[in-house]
Amino acid sequence: MAQDYMQDxxxxxxxxxxxxxxxxxxxxxxxxxxxxxxxxxxxLVRRGVSVAMAARRTDRLQEMAARLADEARERxxxxxxxxxxxxxxxxxxxxxxxxxxxxxxxxxxxxxxxxVANAGIGIRRPLVxxxxxxxxxxxxxxxxxxxxxxxxxxxxxxERKRGHVIVMSSVAGRVPTGxxxxxxxxxxxxxxxxxxxxxxxxxxxxRVTTIEPGVVISEFQQVAEYAxxxxxxxxxxxxxxxxxxxxxxxxFALEQPASVGLHEILxxxxxxxxx
Numbered sequence: 001m002a003q004d005y006m007q008d009x010x011x012x013x014x015x016x017x018x019x020x021x022x023x024x025x026x027x028x029x030x031x032x033x034x035x036x037x038x039x040x041x042x043x044l045v046r047r048g049v050s051v052a053m054a055a056r057r058t059d060r061l062q063e064m065a066a067r068l069a070d071e072a073r074e075r076x077x078x079x080x081x082x083x084x085x086x087x088x089x090x091x092x093x094x095x096x097x098x099x100x101x102x103x104x105x106x107x108x109x110x111x112x113x114x115x116v117a118n119a120g121i122g123i124r125r126p127l128v129x130x131x132x133x134x135x136x137x138x139x140x141x142x143x144x145x146x147x148x149x150x151x152x153x154x155x156x157x158x159e160r161k162r163g164h165v166i167v168m169s170s171v172a173g174r175v176p177t178g179x180x181x182x183x184x185x186x187x188x189x190x191x192x193x194x195x196x197x198x199x200x201x202x203x204x205x206x207r208v209t210t211i212e213p214g215v216v217i218s219e220f221q222q223v224a225e226y227a228x229x230x231x232x233x234x235x236x237x238x239x240x241x242x243x244x245x246x247x248x249x250x251x252f253a254l255e256q257p258a259s260v261g262l263h264e265i266l267x268x269x270x271x272x273x274x275x
Contacts, residue, residue, distance in 0.1 A: 019255040023048030023081075026109045028102065030092055030149055031119030033060040035218035036168065039243035040116050040250055041085075042068065047251065049114065050083040052105040054090035061087035084109075092119045092145030102152040111160070114254060115153040117146050118168040120186075122224030127181045135182045142186040143193075150197055154206060161205035162258075166250055167194035171214045171268060175275035183224070187212075191264070198263060207261050209253045214268030214275070216241045238271025 027044050031037035033055035041053045045068050053061045065085040072082035086108050090101040105112055120142045123134050150165065157163025172180055173187030191210055198208035215231060217240045231240070246267065253262045 018257045020257060022251075022254060023083075025113035026050045026052070026105065026111050027114035027116060028052045028054060028105050028112060028153055029116040029118060030054045030090065030101075030145075031168075033057040033064075035220060036213075036216065036243045036246045037116070037118040038064060039247040040118065040166075043244075043247040043251055044114070045083045045085060048081055048083050050085070050109055052086045052088055052101065052108070054088040054092075054101045055119070056089065056091050058087055058089045092149055093140045095148050098145070098148040099152045102156070106156060112153060112156050112163065114164050114166070115149065115157075116166040116168070116250065117149045117153075118166075119145055119149070120168060120190075122183050122220055124179045124183065124224045124226050124230065126179055130182065138182060139186055142183075143189050146190055146193060150193070154197070154201060157206045158201060158204055163206045164254055165194075165197065165201075165206060165208045166253065167191075167197075167208065167210045169194065169210050169212045171212050171266060171275050173212060174266070177275050179230075195263070198261075202261065205258075207258075209250075209262045210264045211246065211250060211253075212264060212266045213241060213246055214266075214272045216243060216246060218243055234275065235269060235272060238269045240269050240272075241267065 027049050029037055029041045029051055032041045032053035037055065041051045041064065044051050053064065055061055065087050068082065068085060086105065088101045088104055090097045092098050102112065121138050123130065123138050146167065154165060167190055169190040170187040172184045173191045176184045194208055194210040201208065215234050221231060249265055249267055253265060256262060
């Protein structure tokens with residue numbers, strides 16, 4: 001047995017060209033209308049992946065789909081270099097809508113290779129000052145919505161015994177901060193859900209990768225009602241991340257050979273020390 005492994009080592013020790021080919025694959029991206037979700041959807045389409053873009057704001061999805069189609073035509077990318085798109089109205093808190101999004105993806109392309117479970121919202125407020133209804137909305141989206149997305153999207157992957165699941169968590173799931181009690185708890189839950197799923201499905205050919213970003217500038221801060229000083233205090237002069245940085249990281253994870261499991265990727269701005 002040891003000799004067999006050494007033979008494999010000799011054959012693969014200097015191989016750097018065995019990436020997983022993304023062109024022709026099919027992805028479902030939730031929360032695709034803005035921020036990280038939109039950046040990931042665009043990056044995948046430009047690599048030849050057909051992407052079902054799911055979100056509540058379908059007007060934005062339609063705009064993005066039209067823009068990517070125009071871009072493909074301008075670059076004469078009619079040889080499969082660009083993937084197709086499908087805009088889907090989906091609130092991940094609704095089991096029926098989430099199941100329908102998966103079903104519509106399969107109806108369109110007959111397969112599902114990648115799911116990027118990205119839909120989520122934030123809250124930044126001291127616990128005793130927070131609105132409980134906002135807690136519920138966030139937990140329903142970030143935890144219950146994540147569970148629904150994985151339940152319906154992973155099932156067809158298991159049938160084919162292949163697929164890659166990307167779960168969007170956060171550094172907040174590792175490092176609690178003042179004002180972040182509800183959000184930090186939700187992201188700790190997301191990380192635990194992803195790891196439990198990985199244990200359940202990895203032996204059946206489905207990979208699971210958790211992405212844990214630090215400060216990423218997008219609409220997130222506005223929706224989460226960050227006070228103006230919060231982001232500068234976190235960065236301490238460091239250059240923040242932007243959605244394209246997270247999209248690039250996800251592409252890196254997806255392109256790894258099938259034998260490579262990247263379980264967690266913690267990605268901060270280079271100068272961010274805390275959180």
